[in-house]
Amino acid sequence: MDSVYSDIDSNSCDFFPHTDDEDSRGSLRSASPASSPDPDPEPVQQLQKKRRRGRGRSDATVQVVKKNRRVKANDRERNRMHNLNDALDELRGVLPAFPDETKLTKIETLRFAHNYIWALSETIRIADLQAGKTGDAPLLLSSACIAEAPSPGSDACSWSSSGSSSSSSPVYSASSPGSPGAPEDYSYLHQDALFGFRSLVPGIY
DNA sequence: TAGGCCATCTGGTCCT
């Protein structure tokens, strides 16, 4: 029952010095439009005392049910966000690391991953183009590059700037796996993703 | 101290 709140406390979120959820919401979000307009929230115990002599299913009972539902929903939401963060951490682990080991923020991770995928796609595309000219079979090589995408520190598939420099135009819709909101804003970032991680961060926004 | 990032709560909406 109190595990949720103890969890909250352990996460340094001192939301609830007391446990009534409507009450806490009111105290926390006095200016929030989402907060109920209830002028003087009462502790649940007082409500229960006051309304216990009513009919079988009192308002207090309804409130307790609501509260339990809210607590469960909060718990699910917390777990959901934790899962999301775990996935984000996995994504960080796959992406090449920055030399200074600064942890990418969420938005940086997503944008860098986007650029990284784009860069890999460009690498494959260019390699395939060159293979078409020379008759080599670099398609296998490029596939291997994808399979062993450069982990932090490994340059099993180091991309050279010479090849990728020819892809100055952001062939976005063609090579981008996703559909970016504003492709024109990203065109130069792809260059950064190819040529320098460090320069990516200032330009990431 | 302001601004950025983050975790959490919350109510609404959609889906099963």
Next chain:
DNA sequence: AGGACCAGATGGCCTA
């Protein structure tokens, strides 16, 4: 009905 998803609000922490 209950769960998942989403966006807004809020407060804490950290850094320039």
